[in-house]
Amino acid sequence: MKKTIYYGIRNIRVEDVEDIAPRKGEVKVQIKYCGICGSDLHEYLHGPFPESPFGHEACGTIVALGPEVENFKLGDRVCTLVPGAYAETVNCPQDRLLKIPDDMDWKRATVLEPLSGAAYAIDRGHVRPEDTVFIAGAGTVGLMLLMGLKAMGVETVYMTDVLENRRKKAEELGATMTWNPAEIKSPGKIRELTKGRGVDVAIEAVGIESTLKDCLASVRYQGTVIVQGIFTERASVHMLGFVSRETTMIGTNSIKPDLAMQWLATGKIRPESIITDFIGLADIAEKGFEVLAGKSQTAIKIVVEP
Ligand SMILES: [Zn+2]
Numbered sequence: 001m002k003k004t005i006y007y008g009i010r011n012i013r014v015e016d017v018e019d020i021a022p023r024k025g026e027v028k029v030q031i032k033y034c035g036i037c038g039s040d041l042h043e044y045l046h047g048p049f050p051e052s053p054f055g056h057e058a059c060g061t062i063v064a065l066g067p068e069v070e071n072f073k074l075g076d077r078v079c080t081l082v083p084g085a086y087a088e089t090v091n092c093p094q095d096r097l098l099k100i101p102d103d104m105d106w107k108r109a110t111v112l113e114p115l116s117g118a119a120y121a122i123d124r125g126h127v128r129p130e131d132t133v134f135i136a137g138a139g140t141v142g143l144m145l146l147m148g149l150k151a152m153g154v155e156t157v158y159m160t161d162v163l164e165n166r167r168k169k170a171e172e173l174g175a176t177m178t179w180n181p182a183e184i185k186s187p188g189k190i191r192e193l194t195k196g197r198g199v200d201v202a203i204e205a206v207g208i209e210s211t212l213k214d215c216l217a218s219v220r221y222q223g224t225v226i227v228q229g230i231f232t233e234r235a236s237v238h239m240l241g242f243v244s245r246e247t248t249m250i251g252t253n254s255i256k257p258d259l260a261m262q263w264l265a266t267g268k269i270r271p272e273s274i275i276t277d278f279i280g281l282a283d284i285a286e287k288g289f290e291v292l293a294g295k296s297q298t299a300i301k302i303v304v305e306p
Pocket residue numbers: 037038039056057113114
């Protein structure tokens with residue numbers, strides 16, 4: 001079976017590995033799609049995380065059952081919430097499986113994991129439908145947050161991104177207004193848009209100092225900053241504004257699939273619309289990671305089809 005092996009920075013190879021039978025409580029899933037996550041791109045460019053999530057946005061069909069598997073059967077369509085799925089198959093413990101509803105197509109199933117990350121962040125930040133929100137970053141993370149907010153009825157969502165295609169996508173998906181933060185200073189713009197008050201909630205969805213600063217300087221008194229971007233560098237922030245505005249800042253890195261499912265059930269959002277490319281497993285480095293690393297003007301979510 002073919003699997004992508006991570007050797008180091010900008011060094012991944014698709015190799016033939018032994019196809020091991022699923023162990024107790026595991027199932028074998030034949031992978032239909034695996035989305036390339038921003039965190040995987042980080043590992044590709046900067047080195048591995050302690051607990052590497054490399055290749056975790058996958059869905060497929062159960063093709064073998066290990067001993068003591070309950071509630072799943074051969075042929076079930078599932079999302080596999082484990083790493084290692086840039087491969088033809090992956091063995092997954094049953095408690096890391098999510099059954100895909102019959103009426104959900106594969107494309108939607110493959111973005112269920114990132115949507116579930118947005119669901120967790122929004123839930124953990126106690127965002128309310130009447131809040132005004134600023135999202136810094138319109139990649140997958142930012143766009144999933146936007147769709148979640150739209151599903152729960154949030155009206156005003158401002159977004160920034162340096163890439164025009166991502167700003168356009170954000171507008172298409174319901175962002176109230178977008179701008180390029182390299183050209184327009186976000187805190188000033190938001191003060192102007194909110195008559196000096198600031199937004200109730202700002203969400204950092206990039207993972208760099210400048211967008212974190214934008215978020216901290218854009219929230220109202222006693223507002224909330226949610227940080228979902230993955231940082232590789234340290235960030236230096238001015239703490240006086242943080243203290244005097246009595247800001248709450250929350251880090252978030254888990255998933256809440258049940259809330260994501262509720263959002264989808266509203267019929268208001270199409271998270272699969274952020275998928276821009278499907279590529280074969282053999283092309284994962286060249287047409288996947290390298291394209292995303294080059295800050296492509298067209299790609300947003302690239303999905304590998306093993
Ligand atoms: Zn992910």
